[in-house]
Amino acid sequence: xGRTRNRRHRAWGCGAIVVCALLAxxxxxxxxxLNAAQPGEELAITETPxxxxxxxxxxxxxxxPKTLNPALAVDDPSREVLGCLNADLIDINRQTLKTAPxxxxxWEVSKDGKQYTLHLRRGLRFSDGQPFNADDVVFxxxxxxxxxIHSPQRDLLVIVDKPIAxxxxxxxxxxxxxxQPYAAADRIFDGIxxxxxxxxEATYRDGKFPQAWSLSAPPSQFAGLGPFRLKEYVPGxxxxxxxxxxxxxxxxxxxxxxxxxxxxxxxxxxxxxxVIRFEAGDTDLLSRVxxxxxxxxxxxxxxxxxxxxxxxxxxxxxxxxxxxxDLSSKGKPEIAAKQAWFRDVRxxxxxxxxxxxxxIVRLVYAGRATPLWGQVTPGNKLWIDxxxxxxxxxxxxxxxxxxxxxxxxxxxxxxxxPHGKAVEFSILTxxxxxxxxxxxxxVQDDLSHLGMNVHIVPLEFRAMVARLLNSFDYEAVVMGIAxxxxxxxxxxxxxxxxxxxxxxxxxxxxxxxxxAQMDKLMxxxxxxxxxxxxxxxxxxxxxxxxxxxPVICLVSPNILVGAKDRVGNFRPAILDPYVLWNVEELYVx
Numbered sequence: 001x002g003r004t005r006n007r008r009h010r011a012w013g014c015g016a017i018v019v020c021a022l023l024a025x026x027x028x029x030x031x032x033x034l035n036a037a038q039p040g041e042e043l044a045i046t047e048t049p050x051x052x053x054x055x056x057x058x059x060x061x062x063x064x065p066k067t068l069n070p071a072l073a074v075d076d077p078s079r080e081v082l083g084c085l086n087a088d089l090i091d092i093n094r095q096t097l098k099t100a101p102x103x104x105x106x107w108e109v110s111k112d113g114k115q116y117t118l119h120l121r122r123g124l125r126f127s128d129g130q131p132f133n134a135d136d137v138v139f140x141x142x143x144x145x146x147x148x149i150h151s152p153q154r155d156l157l158v159i160v161d162k163p164i165a166x167x168x169x170x171x172x173x174x175x176x177x178x179x180q181p182y183a184a185a186d187r188i189f190d191g192i193x194x195x196x197x198x199x200x201e202a203t204y205r206d207g208k209f210p211q212a213w214s215l216s217a218p219p220s221q222f223a224g225l226g227p228f229r230l231k232e233y234v235p236g237x238x239x240x241x242x243x244x245x246x247x248x249x250x251x252x253x254x255x256x257x258x259x260x261x262x263x264x265x266x267x268x269x270x271x272x273x274x275v276i277r278f279e280a281g282d283t284d285l286l287s288r289v290x291x292x293x294x295x296x297x298x299x300x301x302x303x304x305x306x307x308x309x310x311x312x313x314x315x316x317x318x319x320x321x322x323x324x325x326d327l328s329s330k331g332k333p334e335i336a337a338k339q340a341w342f343r344d345v346r347x348x349x350x351x352x353x354x355x356x357x358x359x360i361v362r363l364v365y366a367g368r369a370t371p372l373w374g375q376v377t378p379g380n381k382l383w384i385d386x387x388x389x390x391x392x393x394x395x396x397x398x399x400x401x402x403x404x405x406x407x408x409x410x411x412x413x414x415x416x417x418p419h420g421k422a423v424e425f426s427i428l429t430x431x432x433x434x435x436x437x438x439x440x441x442x443v444q445d446d447l448s449h450l451g452m453n454v455h456i457v458p459l460e461f462r463a464m465v466a467r468l469l470n471s472f473d474y475e476a477v478v479m480g481i482a483x484x485x486x487x488x489x490x491x492x493x494x495x496x497x498x499x500x501x502x503x504x505x506x507x508x509x510x511x512x513x514x515x516a517q518m519d520k521l522m523x524x525x526x527x528x529x530x531x532x533x534x535x536x537x538x539x540x541x542x543x544x545x546x547x548x549x550p551v552i553c554l555v556s557p558n559i560l561v562g563a564k565d566r567v568g569n570f571r572p573a574i575l576d577p578y579v580l581w582n583v584e585e586l587y588v589x
Contacts, residue, residue, distance in 0.1 A: 035245070035256055041123035042105060044249045046257065048585050051568050053255060055588030056262035059285040059580070060274040064236065064267050068222065069213040070193035071143055071151045076576075079191075080287075081265060084241055084583050085127075086193030087225035087248070089118055089137065090186050094573030094581040097382050097486040099186045103132070103194060103225060103248070113181030113529050118189075120172040125246040126196045127222075127229035134168045139197040139204075141166040149209055156188045181527040183534055184489040196223045227258040227584035239265045249584055259568075259587035278562065279304065285570075285579050286562035290435075291366035294560040301562075308562040313370035313379040314574040316482040318436060319551040320355075320427070320443060322348065324505040325472045335475055338425055341417060342475075346405040348549040350398040353391055355446050360555050364438045368560060372553040374542045375494075379556070379574040380486045385539040388546050395449055402450065415451030424453040425475040428467065431458035439554060440478040468503060477503075478554075486575065488538045489526055495541060496522050504550045514548050565589075 037043045065078040070086050073079050091102040104118040124132045144151045145163045157164045162179035169175055178185060199221070203212045213222060219230040225248065228241035241263045249257045266283060268274045275293045277283045279300070286308070289297070297308050322342035327335060341347045357371035370377065373391065376384040391397075406418035415423040429440045437458055444454040459467070467473045481501075483490050493499035496519050497510040510516035518541055525537040545551065561572040561579050569585040572578050580586075 036254055037250060037256070038123065041248075042121040043256070044101065044105075044121070046249055046251055046585060048251070048569050048571070048582070050251050050253045050255070051259040051585065051587030052589065053259050053587075054261050055259075056264060057260055057284040057567065057586060057588065058264045058266060058282065059287065060268045060277055060283050061265045062268055062270060062274060065215065065239065067213065068215060068217070068230070068233075069210075070224075071140075071149060071153065071195065072210065074152050077265075080577055080580065081239055081241075082193060083226070083577055083580060084228045084263060085222070085224040085226045085230065088189055088192050088194065089120075090189035092187060092190040092485065092575065094575045094577075095571065097380070097575065099190070102189075104189070107186065109185075109529070113183075113185075113527070114178045116176045116178075116185055117169070118174050118176070120174065121248060122172055124225065124248045126198075127224050127226070127244040127246055128196070128199075129246060130196065130198050130223065132194070132196075132225060133171045134174050135171075136194055136197045137174045138166050138168050139201060140192070140195045143195060143200075143204055143209060144192065148207075153192060156192075181529060182489075183526055183528055184485075184487045187485060187487055187489075190485075194225055199223055228260075228263055231262070237267060241265075247584065251585075258584040260583075263583065278306070281564075284564045284567055286560075287577070287579050289560050289562070291368040291557075291560065294368060295366055297562060305566070306562055306564045308560065309572060310368060311379075311559040311561065311572055311574050311578075313377040313556040314482070314559040315377060315380060315484075315486060315556075316480055317372055317375055317377055317553050317556050318439060318478065318480040319372075319375075319553045320351070320440075320476060320478050321504045321551040322476045323472060323474050324511070324550070326505075326507055326511075327472060330472050332473060335473070337421075338475060341423060341425075344405050345548055346401045347407075348552065350401040350405075350450065351447065352549055352552045353394050353398040353401070354450050355443055355552070355554065356393045357554055358393070359446075360439055360442050363442060364435050365555070365557055368558045369555045370558065371555055374546050375491070375551065375553055376542055377556040379559075380483075382486050383488060383535065383538055385542040387539075388542055393446075398450055409451050413451045414453070422453065423451065424455075426455040426457045427476045427478055428457050428459055428464050428474050429478045430461045430464055432461055435557070436478050436480065443478065443554075469506065472506075479503075484576070488522070488534070488541070492522060492526065495545075512548075514544050515550075518544050 061077045063077050065081050066075050067073050067078050070082045073082055087103055089102055089104040091100050093100045103120060105121045107116055107118045109116055120134060126132055143149055144153050145157055159182050160179045165177040167175045200212055203209055215233055222230045227244055227247045229244045231242040232240040243258055243261050247257055251257060268277060271290060271293060275289060278286050294308055301307050323335060324342060361367060361369045361371055374388050378384060407415055409415055417423060427440045429436050440456050444456055447454050468477065493501045497515050498508045505511055510519055521537050521541050525534045528534045528537060559574050559578055563570040566589045568587040568589050571582055573581055
């Protein structure tokens, strides 16, 4: 009989009689939990300050996870929980934004950039005590690449329409072969949880993998390589994780991580409920809050034993864009007539210069946001083009640009085009996003000072997306994109003309010389291994976006987080998960 999942880790070395008695109860093949590193174990050693063993922390989730199957999870709550239960081959360090060893202790890249050979740590075990090796890695990628599984991660593993080939070299070496060089290949391993072949292979062979590891499955059916393992799931209330005694990291003093005995996720309905639970002392960490709640919490932090932090811009950018699609077959003559304005770069430049980004920061985010003039935020220190110009809000210069494009003003101040038609258009925005609706309202007011008559049309998000991607029934939109990674390849679909989210023009091919140039640059940077050369290429992409304004970038909301003072090693980051990326190092003071 195997070790029960909810048993607390306890010290060993109590004498041969006790050990023999336990083995008799558990069975001759049972594997004892380990504390310090054992011979043959290649544990990673962390460099953070040594913490205190024991204790528990509580964090709120704004909705219940949909699954505990890491190959199928798409929602943020599921991924947040799964991040504590699982581990990947290579990590993206959330503070440096660079890759670092994880389950793979090292790797080599072939001279042609098409092969990555990963060397796994030896002697590691899953949270049920069973050994981990190359077979688990090969099995994981077999599952993810299986089209019948419909894993959302499969697209990341297909390079120029060819799936990555995975080959076991020996028990602790795996080779990945790509169809072409891929500059960010090491980054795709971050977030890919390695699955236990001994638990899931039979289920996969039987065609039942999509049903595996549902929320109703008992904890004894789960095993991962993360710092915690599943202890309890109470529908509608909470999920409780307990310390994984086989975890593969230790601190500088030789203590096996994680420090915490338990981590609990409470389900709440919204941000306000999350803040109330935090203020009441029911939770210990805040992953992300809005500016209004942040200001309120900040005023009380000294008295209530917690602290909040403004990390500055994350990787999200909000923007305005116009409909530049070919509408000849869409039956939208009124929108098509206005596209003569939208396609003139001077019109787009005038709109950009009329928008007061400082007002958006102040009025929408209470100062907790960062104005933008390009798609890369200041939080992305690896890739931002610091030489990009930041034109100040100027109605006078905006009017000069419009005059040069043939626009003029009637006596009542109404802006008219060269044919005498009044400039009037609508801006769609998501009705469920209060910040973007406010943003659109400020843009509406700013453009009124140029004589433009702008209407705000809030829509349910799915209805808005249907107009953007299918019917093209829109004139302008305010929306945002939150990048999942700092690397430019994470946004290939936005900036190449055949990308699925090349939002302003979904023709599938470049419609302008500058779009063709962007295509070439993005494709070049994707296969350029040298960082400095890639940076030059992507800097040029940022310059093209800034000059031609296919999207008019507005602001990036700051990442706002919090923690109780009793939480040690709290090191929040701008890349998700903001506060739990180093959960194995967190401890109770």
